[in-house]
Structures are given as structure tokens and as C-alpha cells.
Amino acid sequence: MALHVVVTAKQVIDPDMPLSAMRIADDARQVVTPATLPPVVNGFDEVAVEAALRLKDSHGAKVTVLSVGGQFNLDIIKKPLAMGADALVLCQDAAFANLPDSFVTTQLLAAAVRKIGAFDLLLCGRQASDWDNAQVPLLLAERLDVPVIPLAQKVDVEQDRVVVEQLVPDGYDVVEATLPALVTVSNELGAPRYPNMRNLMAAKRKRPVIWTLGDLDLDADVLSSRVEVLELLLPQRTRECEFIAAEDGAAAGEKLAAMLHEAGLI
Amino acid sequence: MAAAGRGVLVVGETVNGHLSPTTAGLLAAGQALKQDLEGELTAGLVGHDLTAAAAESLQAGVERVYIVDDVLLQDLPVDLCLHALAGLYQATTPEVILFARSPWGRELAPRLAGRLGVGLLQDCLEVGIEPDSRRLTALRPVYGGNFLARVRCAASPQIAVLRSQAYEPLAPDPDRQGEVVAVPVDLDVSQSRVRVVRRVRHEHPGVSLTEARVVTSGGRGLGGPEPFRDLEELAGMLGAAVGASRAAVDAGWVPGHWQVGLTGVTVTPELYLAFGISGASQHMAGCSGAKVIVAINTDAEAPIFREARYGVVADWQAVLPAFMEAVRNL
Ligand SMILES: Cc1cc2nc3c(=O)[nH]c(=O)nc-3n(C[C@H](O)[C@H](O)[C@H](O)COP(=O)(O)OP(=O)(O)OC[C@H]3O[C@@H](n4cnc5c(N)ncnc54)[C@H](O)[C@@H]3O)c2cc1C
Numbered sequence: 371m372a373l374h375v376v377v378t379a380k381q382v383i384d385p386d387m388p389l390s391a392m393r394i395a396d397d398a399r400q401v402v403t404p405a406t407l408p409p410v411v412n413g414f415d416e417v418a419v420e421a422a423l424r425l426k427d428s429h430g431a432k433v434t435v436l437s438v439g440g441q442f443n444l445d446i447i448k449k450p451l452a453m454g455a456d457a458l459v460l461c462q463d464a465a466f467a468n469l470p471d472s473f474v475t476t477q478l479l480a481a482a483v484r485k486i487g488a489f490d491l492l493l494c495g496r497q498a499s500d501w502d503n504a505q506v507p508l509l510l511a512e513r514l515d516v517p518v519i520p521l522a523q524k525v526d527v528e529q530d531r532v533v534v535e536q537l538v539p540d541g542y543d544v545v546e547a548t549l550p551a552l553v554t555v556s557n558e559l560g561a562p563r564y565p566n567m568r569n570l571m572a573a574k575r576k577r578p579v580i581w582t583l584g585d586l587d588l589d590a591d592v593l594s595s596r597v598e599v600l601e602l603l604l605p606q607r608t609r610e611c612e613f614i615a616a617e618d619g620a621a622a623g624e625k626l627a628a629m630l631h632e633a634g635l636i
Numbered sequence: 637m638a639a640a641g642r643g644v645l646v647v648g649e650t651v652n653g654h655l656s657p658t659t660a661g662l663l664a665a666g667q668a669l670k671q672d673l674e675g676e677l678t679a680g681l682v683g684h685d686l687t688a689a690a691a692e693s694l695q696a697g698v699e700r701v702y703i704v705d706d707v708l709l710q711d712l713p714v715d716l717c718l719h720a721l722a723g724l725y726q727a728t729t730p731e732v733i734l735f736a737r738s739p740w741g742r743e744l745a746p747r748l749a750g751r752l753g754v755g756l757l758q759d760c761l762e763v764g765i766e767p768d769s770r771r772l773t774a775l776r777p778v779y780g781g782n783f784l785a786r787v788r789c790a791a792s793p794q795i796a797v798l799r800s801q802a803y804e805p806l807a808p809d810p811d812r813q814g815e816v817v818a819v820p821v822d823l824d825v826s827q828s829r830v831r832v833v834r835r836v837r838h839e840h841p842g843v844s845l846t847e848a849r850v851v852t853s854g855g856r857g858l859g860g861p862e863p864f865r866d867l868e869e870l871a872g873m874l875g876a877a878v879g880a881s882r883a884a885v886d887a888g889w890v891p892g893h894w895q896v897g898l899t900g901v902t903v904t905p906e907l908y909l910a911f912g913i914s915g916a917s918q919h920m921a922g923c924s925g926a927k928v929i930v931a932i933n934t935d936a937e938a939p940i941f942r943e944a945r946y947g948v949v950a951d952w953q954a955v956l957p958a959f960m961e962a963v964r965n966l
Contacts, residue, residue, distance in 0.1 A: 505746040512750030517829035541837040558892045596755025600786040611947045619954025627962030635907045
């Protein structure tokens with residue numbers, strides 16, 4: 371039977387959006403942006419989709435993308451389909467908006483993964499660019515009781531095993547685990563592919579499967595958060611920059627060297 | 637959920653048998669929390685041959701060190717470390733558990749929280765205790781550092797992962813004494829579900845980024861891989877290491893392990909020289925601990941100038957050769 375790869379993807383505020391467009395909401399609990407600036411699929415999740423599609427190219431695989439959120443911009447969240455994924459499952463419910471903590475998100479994802487059914491490999495982006503927690507994949511692996519390998523720069527499947535080049539501070543380890551397993555993917559894997567015309571057209575026709583809170587088989591306390599957000603603040607920057615005045619760049623370079631030498635820094 | 641105990645447990649890390657510098661900072665944070673909680677400060681160590689690290693923990697001011705010492709933990713395999721830590725938690729039931737934001741801590745802490753069914757405060761700059769509720773609170777960057785969030789634990793035990801530079805380590809005192817308690821935990825290889833087949837390490841011809849006193853760093857503004865040869869030459873003259881922005885890494889100009897930032901290396905040099913780097917918050921997350929940042933950028937409005945001590949608004953192609961020549965003649 372063909373591999374079944376499930377990829378988690380989160381819709382987030384575009385991290386490349388100018389800071390001036392991002393604002394702390396009146397309740398001081400979330401960051402908001404003007405409706406005219408669309409969200410994106412979290413960059414690392416797109417890389418995870420790419421990893422899944424490479425497995426599809428080399429081994430043949432069914433790729434299911436799964437997302438949890440309060441509200442989706444369908445044009446955006448369907449991008450993985452346009453890249454070549456086979457199915458999209460959206461857990462969409464007002465109760466899932468601005469999920470307060472990774473624990474809750476994990477419970478929802480775990481319930482959705484169980485409902486999706488048997489899978490061989492779960493791929494997740496290493497972290498989401500909004501809260502940068504890098505927690506959900508690890509919690510999800512614990513919850514589903516599968517082996518977990520974080521920070522992959524290469525993912526391959528050999529028979530019943532996933533073989534991963536896992537980034538470590540000074541290089542990488544080649545590690546393996548028995549399927550089913552969960553792997554988190556880093557940008558070192560390579561850039562996500564652009565949608566081609568055929569996949570774009572196919573994606574237009576595909577409808578996501580949509581599940582609400584009631585569709586997921588959940589314990590009552592699942593939405594009670596383990597971490598509360600009290601407030602968001604703007605960081606204070608205190609450093610005062612001294613600009614080197616000189617007639618041209620070369621003179622500035624020379625002056626800079628003299629100043630840094632004087633200060634004992636070089 | 638296990639019943640909440642008292643006090644603070646710092647999960648220590650060892651490097652070549654010694655307590656890591658990151659742990660020393662964690663212990664300082666733990667001292668402050670312990671006073672607020674009126675509990676005790678303990679350290680938990682998992683690994684093999686922990687005698688030296690245990691003694692160093694006591695010298696750093698903890699009252700007791702719990703150790704899980706097993707030859708299987710020699711290379712700190714995460715799955716087994718997690719078993720060991722879960723056992724250590726059951727034996728000690730602390731109220732607060734602190735981890736360092738190292739690759740190891742960042743993987744272990746969430747998994748332990750998952751096992752215990754609690755949440756955790758990730759990537760904290762500072763932690764504190766709310767007086768009445770005894771809840772752990774923290775200040776942490778979000779949105780790549782563009783905003784800060786104040787967050788609070790709502791379940792026990794309360795777990796936080798701290799940035800290692802956040803707290804100044806306390807000076808060790810060799811006269812301090814305390815107890816070392818071995819915690820028995822049954823470990824066997826079958827608990828490790830991930831097998832390491834091969835370890836590949838990059839050769840370090842020069843100084844390592846994390847230890848360098850000076851870092852010369854380049855970004856997209858350099859326009860290609862060749863200028864990085866100049867930065868390498870400059871680094872050679874200054875005894876420095878070369879870093880890069882993610883844009884330069886993603887462009888394939890330099891290897892991934894040169895990347896400085898939120899998802900790269902954190903550097904804390906005396907001097908950070910940034911050529912053609914805009915200073916996105918995700919980049920600054922990895923270098924804002926530098927004593928002095930110098931930015932060379934054509935755009936006077938580039939955000940990096942908000943954190944730089946010295947700035948040159950000019951084309952690096954004019955600045956760098958003159959700078960290198962001047963350094964040569966120092
Ligand atoms: C979740 C997430 C994690 C990330 N993690 C990291 C990370 O760990 N590290 C990291 O670096 N980035 C990271 N990024 C990316 C980050 O947001 C920026 O996109 C990146 O740092 C930009 O790199 P840069 O400054 O080289 O490029 P740019 O932002 O394009 O800046 C190039 C600069 O060069 C200047 N310039 C151009 N020509 C010249 C010239 N001739 N002389 C002098 N100056 C010139 C320009 O004025 C500009 O300021 C992350 C992003 C996300 C979303």
C-alpha cells in the first residue's frame with residue numbers, strides 16, 4: 371500500500387509584513403493586521419509539504435494536509451494542494467481562533483489525525499513563525515505515542531523506517547525510526563516548490579474536508595488552556611547608534627577600524 | 637496530574653562531564669524563584685559519570701542534586717533522557733521545573749510537559765512568581781522578537797524554558813555543601829525509539845561561532861558567495877568567526893551552520909560586524925547579546941541601526957576593502 375503522509379500546516383500572519391502594519395489588539399492578547407494584508411501558510415510548514423511531495427515523487431505517497439484554525443483564507447490555505455498535496459482537512463471552529471496554547475492545539479490535531487485514520491509519517495514545520503514555540507510537533511508525538519525526530523534537513527523512507535538527516539549544532543546525525551513516526555522539518559531541506567499549472571487547476575476543484583469542534587471526538591477539558599497570555603508589549607530598544615561620518619565609504623571603513631581599535635575591540 | 641510539590645528543580649546539562657555554562661545561568665534564575673516560593677532549589681542531572689557536575693551544582697548554590705546516572709545515558713539520547721526525567725519528577729515533584737533553551741532542552745521540555753499533561757513557558761527572557769497564586773509568569777519574545785508576551789502557567793508542575801544568556805551566573809563557592817541523591821530509574825535500550833546511524837560533523841578550520849570574541853557576518857546585501865571569502869579573510873586577521881543571515885544561507889552562498897538568529901546559532905561576541913544585513917528581528921534574536929554591534933548598510937533606515945552601537949551608511953564594497961587594509965596595518 372502506498373505511503374500515507376500527513377502534514378500539519380498553520381495559517382499565520384505574514385512574517386515579512388512590515389512591522390508598521392502589525393498592531394497589538396485592544397485586548398492586548400493578540401497581534402492584528404489589516405484585512406488587506408493576507409496571511410500565509412507558515413513557511414516551515416510549506417517546507418514540510420515539500421518534504422512530503424518529494425516522498426510522493428520518489429516512492430508514491432498520498433499526502434494529506436491538516437490545519438486547525440478559527441477561520442481560513444481558502445486561497446491561502448489551499449496552497450499545499452496547489453503544490454501537489456492530495457487532500458486538505460481543515461478543523462475550523464470559532465472556538466479554535468487564537469488558540470491560547472500549544473497543549474490545546476495538540477489535542478485538536480491529535481483528534482483530527484485519529485479521525486483521518488492510519489498514517490505512516492507525520493511531517494510538521496519545525497516551528498510556527500508567530501509564536502516560535504516549536505512545541506506542537508513534540509507534544510503531538512507524545513500524544514499519539516509515535517517516535518519523533520525534530521529538525522530534519524532530509525527525509526527518506528526505507529521499507530518500514532523513516533531515515534532522517536537531523537540538524538545538530540555542529541553538523542547533522544543520520545537517524546532512523548520505525549513507522550509510523552513524526553518528523554519536524556527545517557528550511558535547510560530546500561525551498562518549497564511553486565505550484566504548477568496542472569496542480570493549480572486540480573487544487574481549484576478540490577474541496578477541503580471541514581470538521582468543527584463537534585466532529586472531533588474530544589474530552590470536555592481539552593479546550594482549557596495550560597498557559598495564559600496576560601498581555602503583549604512592544605520591546606524597548608535602548609541602544610543609541612553612532613554613525614561614522616566620513617567623506618566616503620572607504621574613509622568610513624578606515625575610521626571604523628581606528629575607532630574599534632581604540633575601543634580595544636580589535 | 638501529579639500533586640504539586642514545593643520548590644524549584646533546575647534540569648542541568650553537562651558538557652564533557654561538567655556543568656554547562658547555560659545551567660549556571662538557570663541556577664541563578666532558580667535562586668530568585670526559590671525565594672519567592674519559599675521552597676528549596678534542587679538540580680536534576682541525567683547522564684553518565686555525573687560526579688563532577690553534581691559537585692559543581694552544589695557549589696553553584698543548590699541544596700540538593702538528584703541524579704539519574706546510567707551508562708545508557710552516555711550520549712544523552714532524548715528518549716531515554718525523557719524516561720529518566722519523568723522518573724526524576726515522580727521522585728521529587730517540584731513545583732517549578734526550569735530548562736535551558738538549548739537544542740536538548742527545547743526538545744525535552746515540551747515532551748516532558750506533554751507526558752505530565754501540563755503546559756510550558758517557552759523561550760523566556762525572565763521568569764517570576766505571582767505572590768498569591770504562586771503561578772509562574774514569564775516575559776518572552778513572540779513574532780520573531782517584534783513583540784513581547786507576558787504569559788502565565790495554568791497547571792502544575794509549572795515548566796519554563798529559559799534563554800541561557802538571560803541570567804548572570806552566580807560565582808561558584810567551593811565551600812558550599814549539599815546532598816547528592818541517586819534516583820533509581822529503570823532504563824533499557826528499547827525505550828529509545830530513534831537510532832543514530834551516523835554522526836556527521838563539520839570541520840571547524842577557525843574559531844567556532846558560539847565561542848568567537850569577534851564575528852564578521854554578511855547578509856543578502858553582499859550579493860553573492862564571493863564577498864564571504866573577504867569576510868573569511870577578515871575573520872582570519874581578527875581571530876573571528878564568520879556568520880550569516882538566513883537570506884545568505886537560503887541563497888546557497890554559505891553553509892547552514894553559519895546562520896545566526898532565531899533558528900540558527902546564538903552568538904555573544906564582544907564585537908559583531910554586520911555587512912549588508914537588514915536586522916530583521918529573527919536575525920537579531922541570535923546576535924543582540926553581542927557587546928557591540930557594528931552595521932554597514934546602504935539604507936539608513938535599516939532596522940539593524942536601532943540595535944547597532946556604530947553604524948556606517950555606505951556600500952560595503954567601498955567600506956570593507958578599506959577596513960581590511962586598515963586592520964592589516966594595525
Ligand atoms: C520563523 C522565521 C525564522 C527566521 N530565522 C532567521 C534566523 O535564524 N536568522 C536570520 O538571519 N533570519 C531569519 N529569518 C529571516 C529574517 O526574517 C530575514 O528575512 C533575514 O534575516 C533577512 O536577511 P538579510 O538581512 O541578509 O536580507 P535583507 O533583509 O534582504 O537585507 C539586506 C540588507 O542589505 C542592505 N544592502 C543591500 N545592498 C547593500 C550594499 N551594497 N552595501 C551595504 N548594504 C546593502 C539592504 O539595505 C538591506 O538592509 C527567519 C524568518 C522567519 C519567518
